[in-house]
Amino acid sequence: MADLTTRLGTLTLPNPVMTASGCAANGRELHRFFDVSELGAFVTKTVMADPRSGRPTPRMAETPSGMLNSIGLQGPGIGAFLDKDLTWLKSVGARVLVSIAGNTAVEFAQVARDLVAHPAFDAVVGVEVNISCPNVANRGLVFACDPMSSAKVVSLVREELPRDFPMFAKLTPDVTDIVAIADAAVRAGAGGLTMINTLLGIAIDTDRMRPQLAAVTGGLSGPAVRPVAVRAIWQCTAAMRENRIDAVPIIGVGGVRSGLDALELLAAGASAVQVGTATFNDPSAPRRVLTELESALDERGFASLTDVVGLAHDRKVTL
Amino acid sequence: MADLTTRLGTLTLPNPVMTASGCAANGRELHRFFDVSELGAFVTKTVMADPRSGRPTPRMAETPSGMLNSIGLQGPGIGAFLDKDLTWLKSVGARVLVSIAGNTAVEFAQVARDLVAHPAFDAVVGVEVNISCPNVANRGLVFACDPMSSAKVVSLVREELPRDFPMFAKLTPDVTDIVAIADAAVRAGAGGLTMINTLLGIAIDTDRMRPQLAAVTGGLSGPAVRPVAVRAIWQCTAAMRENRIDAVPIIGVGGVRSGLDALELLAAGASAVQVGTATFNDPSAPRRVLTELESALDERGFASLTDVVGLAHDRKVTL
Amino acid sequence: MSDVVQVAGEVIAIRRVGAYQHLTIVAPGVAEAARPGQFVALAVGGPTSANLLRRCFSLHKVSPSGAYGGTLDVVIAAKGPGTQWLAGLRAHDKVDVVAPLGRPFPIPTEPVACVLVGGGYGSAPLFWLADVLRERGCHVEMVLGAASEDRLFGVVEARRSADGVTVTTDDGSAGRRGWVSDVLPEIITRTSAAVVYGCGPMGMLRSITEVATAHGAVAQVAVEESMACGVGVCMTCVMPVRGKDGTTRMVRSCVEGPVFRGDRVRWEAFTDGVCRVPADTVGAPRAGGH
Amino acid sequence: MSDVVQVAGEVIAIRRVGAYQHLTIVAPGVAEAARPGQFVALAVGGPTSANLLRRCFSLHKVSPSGAYGGTLDVVIAAKGPGTQWLAGLRAHDKVDVVAPLGRPFPIPTEPVACVLVGGGYGSAPLFWLADVLRERGCHVEMVLGAASEDRLFGVVEARRSADGVTVTTDDGSAGRRGWVSDVLPEIITRTSAAVVYGCGPMGMLRSITEVATAHGAVAQVAVEESMACGVGVCMTCVMPVRGKDGTTRMVRSCVEGPVFRGDRVRWEAFTDGVCRVPADTVGAPRAGGH
Numbered sequence A, B: 001m002a003d004l005t006t007r008l009g010t011l012t013l014p015n016p017v018m019t020a021s022g023c024a025a026n027g028r029e030l031h032r033f034f035d036v037s038e039l040g041a042f043v044t045k046t047v048m049a050d051p052r053s054g055r056p057t058p059r060m061a062e063t064p065s066g067m068l069n070s071i072g073l074q075g076p077g078i079g080a081f082l083d084k085d086l087t088w089l090k091s092v093g094a095r096v097l098v099s100i101a102g103n104t105a106v107e108f109a110q111v112a113r114d115l116v117a118h119p120a121f122d123a124v125v126g127v128e129v130n131i132s133c134p135n136v137a138n139r140g141l142v143f144a145c146d147p148m149s150s151a152k153v154v155s156l157v158r159e160e161l162p163r164d165f166p167m168f169a170k171l172t173p174d175v176t177d178i179v180a181i182a183d184a185a186v187r188a189g190a191g192g193l194t195m196i197n198t199l200l201g202i203a204i205d206t207d208r209m210r211p212q213l214a215a216v217t218g219g220l221s222g223p224a225v226r227p228v229a230v231r232a233i234w235q236c237t238a239a240m241r242e243n244r245i246d247a248v249p250i251i252g253v254g255g256v257r258s259g260l261d262a263l264e265l266l267a268a269g270a271s272a273v274q275v276g277t278a279t280f281n282d283p284s285a286p287r288r289v290l291t292e293l294e295s296a297l298d299e300r301g302f303a304s305l306t307d308v309v310g311l312a313h314d315r316k317v318t319l
Numbered sequence C, D: 001m002s003d004v005v006q007v008a009g010e011v012i013a014i015r016r017v018g019a020y021q022h023l024t025i026v027a028p029g030v031a032e033a034a035r036p037g038q039f040v041a042l043a044v045g046g047p048t049s050a051n052l053l054r055r056c057f058s059l060h061k062v063s064p065s066g067a068y069g070g071t072l073d074v075v076i077a078a079k080g081p082g083t084q085w086l087a088g089l090r091a092h093d094k095v096d097v098v099a100p101l102g103r104p105f106p107i108p109t110e111p112v113a114c115v116l117v118g119g120g121y122g123s124a125p126l127f128w129l130a131d132v133l134r135e136r137g138c139h140v141e142m143v144l145g146a147a148s149e150d151r152l153f154g155v156v157e158a159r160r161s162a163d164g165v166t167v168t169t170d171d172g173s174a175g176r177r178g179w180v181s182d183v184l185p186e187i188i189t190r191t192s193a194a195v196v197y198g199c200g201p202m203g204m205l206r207s208i209t210e211v212a213t214a215h216g217a218v219a220q221v222a223v224e225e226s227m228a229c230g231v232g233v234c235m236t237c238v239m240p241v242r243g244k245d246g247t248t249r250m251v252r253s254c255v256e257g258p259v260f261r262g263d264r265v266r267w268e269a270f271t272d273g274v275c276r277v278p279a280d281t282v283g284a285p286r287a288g289g290h
């Protein structure tokens, strides 16, 4: 049986499979289907400073091999999150990667500060900074669409966290050059990258002849976008291997439904993978992906997970 | 029966359904399944100045509800294209939208010049300038990723074409701000926009643990990407309606498989639609989409195609 | 929210009933925990499916064991790709089952009179509910409404399960012409009903709530919000509901519902297929919005 | 490339044969135009399918009319999602058919001796080819090779269709242990064969070509390149083939093939699952590439 341990900078996890933020709520619901402490890490729904109602409904549209969502970061706010959700996750022994966001760079930092100060912080193995959300100060432009905004958020959050505490910047693929954004985030102090968040999309209701989502646009996710996720991971990994940007670990996310899908992201350069939309199809998906990944490694004769991370770069055909 | 006539600037077509460049070869093959002159227009495979062998194989990977391709613009070169393919298309009475490209902006112009000079040019109803291809002069960066490169190609081609001759710039969705690229193309003289070309993607062969495509990256297409196409069309249409950029007609493409899919693109703002990858699933797809679209309009009580173009903007819910 | 199971179900019977398909699925472990008002989330399209999201259906009935192990029954209206696929299943086909989900209809502790109102396939869970209520000594009246006769479900079953049955159709093709809300006041008054249970389209649930409240009865309605996961992890199925504390929150109808007290639902937020976030909702967007 | 039809086919029989599934599909209009070596492109997964691309299979046989109208037969090895879906079909299931496609095996004008070599399911089109050749008075020998006995297809049929049959398996579980290329020289020499027909994996086709050429016979091989459309519009199925003019072009194996003269194929371009573009190919990339 392959050794599934993965290293993400200063963080070591017993296995590389995680939930994806916003696709697993905060643990209780999936704990009915499998033990969430068995995952490499449990990634919580992005939390902001204050409670948020989220967007009007309809908030989702099914699309071919994917879906659009416009949840609008509904959540209880950092206070209630810490006291109820994080405390519960700690009680069941989960390793928690907490996803945070803010309407402004300063709000990100504030959320991080509250997190670090809470008694349940010792269950937290890392922070995922969801910069793929709108920057109120910059006409609602997504932070991760701009290297400067990305860097600002990352550096402010960095200051709030203990030295070398694992921190991942989560990037959007909706940019001309994702390597430039990755570079900015890493230089600003991100110890790793999570990619990808959803792609901006729209679906039209052809009976009503208007957008299906009340909010018009939504985020596209699911197996449909997996090739884009693999590409983003590949590009950043290639840039790191060629020393064009500093090397940091990547958490891959986007369209993972099976162990082989996870293996695709790992081979492209990810050191861990998150399972998002597939969980809606199969509430056991994150745990099943872990089992399937383990078998896939064994069948291929890999003794250790680290053997496959980025392997597709080495095996690339030279033309 | 709804009036399907569509107007694309100076160009009027009996119906809005077209093939998509590179998904229908140059007509003969599909003519075995339906009469290609029945389509609004037939869009030819992007042609360049010289013959091109295209990329090594494997050149394609199936992905969930889509595919990746790395054909590499294989083609006979403009000379053979004009004498054989365009001449044949003219002989069957097709309205032809000729897709052109170049390794450099100057090569685009040269291809346009040859086209205009050819006896079969009278079968040509418009030119589609495929700027979603690599610019050899700019480290292989795709022209349409940069407003300046886009503008340069468009203005050079414009000079070669008869005054007011229909000319569409074909955009890639792989940019941070597609409206900025659209603006540059329109200012440079594009009479319309075609969107979207494929998204950059990668798939990994998990048996060989290397990229499935010999060329590593490929273009993602098919129903999987339809929400991205609808979004791109929506964003540019909204910008035109708000006078942020000049208003020109849009040809929608990306993931159309059925008449209702076509209706989605139209309602988002497209005045015509192209059927690409779906043709590989069903060689009759372009013709079938036309029939289905006609029924869809009739069932919804629309007397004319023009009634639905951009309708979703008017019917958008105000929150 | 604990006794849910995920199991590879097997269709053992599928038959047409009016405009609907009635499926019986072997799904061991569901029946034991299930209560009327709960639902099942089915995966659709098989292993090559492009439709990832689950489709939710009220549990029509369950039986803990039989020749094939425990079974559940659902009544399906074929509309989009997922329901069409389900309606096209044949005996021995496989379908992945997650159930039972959501909060069931609350059962009164006293043997009071109850009216059960079903719109279209919305009647599916009500016969089982009627049986449970009658076991508790409740007097049960049923009202079944639909657009037309073929869209009524279970009129015969209703006569067996209830003490009184009233049928309405919009076009008068069966029963009384009109809406369920036309006949409801008289029935509540006549039976002095304490609870009105409802299942059907949102508009109907709203009017049931209004009629019940006006006549001094409590409405308990099973809502049908668009759901992606059915298990509480996606936040797509939310609606504005007042809590016991009077505060409105956007709550998940798959875990906190699908059954809500009608007078707690902020019906005025639903218009023209959209549900807006009322301004007094916890975390509602301020100027600028989110 | 004209007599192709697209038709909604219906499975009328499906049975297991060794490691394969043998399907008979009602597909009116196909048989009339089809010739051995041509293929069919099948859509997979039904209306909810996430697998858009067609799957291609050699026509094993066709019959212009029968109790059900014209039928075609294919032999399928279940590997990925599409072939698994096809292998799971049952009688009366629908499958969209596009056929006949591609260029058939050329038939010699004189009654010469021929050797037909099939690897695995690659033998599927050869029995029909043998019948056609024997009608023309050709002496026909067959060689069937596979990794193991269960991967051989049609040994019994071969004995009926051919004047001589040789079987090889890699593991020796049936016939001679070894490869088809081990036995081929002797058969060509013994029969003075003028043509060697081959269908099977690329490596086998290459060695058939080498052996045939070395022994003065012409190789006609049906290749199996990865195909997205099967009808000539996608350009995914190309391979470098020398034309009559000696020039190498990247040609579509779905319309200019699948049958090629073996000595025209640039076999050296195929290595390790990749086919490079030979430098002397028309339009080959210059330094910098494209």
Ligand SMILES: Cc1cc2nc3c(=O)[nH]c(=O)nc-3n(C[C@H](O)[C@H](O)[C@H](O)COP(=O)(O)OP(=O)(O)OC[C@H]3O[C@@H](n4cnc5c(N)ncnc54)[C@H](O)[C@@H]3O)c2cc1C
Pocket (backbone or CB within 6 Å): A062, C039, C053, C054, C055, C056, C057, C058, C059, C074, C075, C076, C077, C078, C079, C080, C081, C082, C083, C084, C121, C122, C124, C223, C224, C225, C226, C227, C228, C258
């Ligand atoms: C608690 C509950 C009980 C239900 N009980 C029944 C029942 O007994 N019989 C019955 O026929 N239908 C019932 N429905 C409605 C049924 O779930 C939808 O008709 C079905 O999901 C639509 O699937 P589709 O493939 O036809 O449509 P699509 O439009 O393709 O569905 C796309 C997505 O939207 C969701 N969706 C679309 N419409 C609805 C809807 N009305 N409610 C919830 N999700 C929706 C689907 O789950 C799917 O994720 C119930 C819904 C809920 C929430």
Ligand SMILES: Cc1cc2nc3c(=O)[nH]c(=O)nc-3n(C[C@H](O)[C@H](O)[C@H](O)COP(=O)(O)OP(=O)(O)OC[C@H]3O[C@@H](n4cnc5c(N)ncnc54)[C@H](O)[C@@H]3O)c2cc1C
Pocket (backbone or CB within 6 Å): B062, D039, D053, D054, D055, D056, D057, D058, D059, D074, D075, D076, D077, D078, D079, D080, D081, D082, D083, D084, D121, D122, D124, D223, D224, D225, D226, D227, D228, D258
């Ligand atoms: C002319 C021709 C004749 C063939 N005859 C037979 C036959 O008689 N019996 C048989 O079992 N198989 C035959 N094959 C191979 C068969 O087409 C593939 O095994 C099948 O397409 C794989 O589908 P999948 O869903 O299992 O695999 P996937 O890997 O999921 O297929 C994904 C995509 O790749 C294409 N693809 C993958 N492998 C191949 C391949 N080897 N050849 C062509 N396309 C491929 C598929 O068409 C599809 O578009 C033939 C192929 C060709 C080109």
Ligand SMILES: Cc1cc2nc3c(=O)[nH]c(=O)nc-3n(C[C@H](O)[C@H](O)[C@H](O)COP(=O)(O)O)c2cc1C
Pocket (backbone or CB within 6 Å): A020, A021, A022, A023, A045, A046, A069, A071, A073, A099, A130, A170, A196, A197, A198, A219, A220, A221, A222, A223, A225, A253, A254, A255, A256, A274, A275, A276, A277, A278, C234, C235
């Ligand atoms: C319903 C839904 C809600 C999401 N909410 C969040 C979120 O709160 N924070 C975040 O960083 N990403 C969020 N995401 C994005 C996912 O974490 C993930 O990056 C994306 O969906 C791609 O992965 P997938 O294809 O596996 O779903 C959400 C996705 C979905 C579908």
Ligand SMILES: Cc1cc2nc3c(=O)[nH]c(=O)nc-3n(C[C@H](O)[C@H](O)[C@H](O)COP(=O)(O)O)c2cc1C
Pocket (backbone or CB within 6 Å): B020, B021, B022, B023, B045, B046, B069, B071, B073, B099, B130, B170, B196, B197, B198, B219, B220, B221, B222, B223, B225, B253, B254, B255, B256, B274, B275, B276, B277, B278, D234, D235
């Ligand atoms: C195999 C293949 C080849 C293509 N070749 C071209 C091309 O030569 N020129 C071009 O402008 N677009 C090309 N495209 C892009 C399509 O024209 C279209 O923009 C894209 O595929 C999205 O539409 P679809 O989802 O309907 O396929 C190609 C797409 C595919 C799948």
Ligand code: FES
Pocket (backbone or CB within 6 Å): C226, C227, C228, C229, C230, C231, C232, C233, C234, C235, C236, C237, C238, C252, C253, C254, C255
């Ligand atoms: S349907 Fe996913 S939370 Fe309710």
Ligand code: FES
Pocket (backbone or CB within 6 Å): D226, D227, D228, D229, D230, D231, D232, D233, D234, D235, D236, D237, D238, D252, D253, D254, D255
């Ligand atoms: S398979 Fe599409 S051109 Fe040959």
